[in-house]
Amino acid sequence: MAKKIKKVSFMSKCFSKFLVCIVLLLGILIALKTSPSLRENLYKYVFKDNFSFGQVNTVYEKLFGASLPFTGTEQTALVSSAKIEYDEASDYKDGAMLKVSENYVIPVIKSGIVVFAGEKDGYGNTVVVQQGDGIEVWYANIKDIKVSMYDYLKAGDIVGEVDGTKLYLVFTKEGEILDYKKYI
DSSP states (O other): OOOOOOOOOHHHHHHHHHHHHHHHHHHHHHHHHHOHHHHHHHHIIIIISOOOHHHHHHHHHHHHOOSSOOSSOOOOOOBOOSSOOOSEEEEETTEEEEEOOTTOEEEOSSOEEEEEEEEETTTEEEEEEEETTSEEEEEESEEEEOOOTTOEEOTTBEEEEESTTEEEEEEEETTEEOOGGGTO
């Protein structure tokens, strides 16, 4: 006797994920309503401390897969090697100044979420990427920023092109400056 294999449709997968999210949300809301200490701790952690969206995204993708279940909607992106190629490095303010080739395209070192894209004093156009390990990397002195806020970037994606031959990098974690020599 042959068994019938039931094929799960795309819509039923989406619907089941949606129901799981609703149940989790309602459970969290009920717990927050009944426990003031839990509510205070959550507010402190999310609103006052440095909350890492990159880490949440990494855990979510491990457990559930891609955040958007749609297939065939991927956009093409500029990609390079994830290693930054430079001639020399020196200290600059809170991080490093790397001497790179003219019009060098800047690759993302590790996957993460763009949490800032704009002008920073002393650095010029800057993109801050919060990686899955909680480290924020500032890529600065960019001629033309190619990413937007809240874009999820994978290692090797391009954030922009260096303005001249100087690339500034800063590495921070939970508000503390890290030694750039460990990361480049």
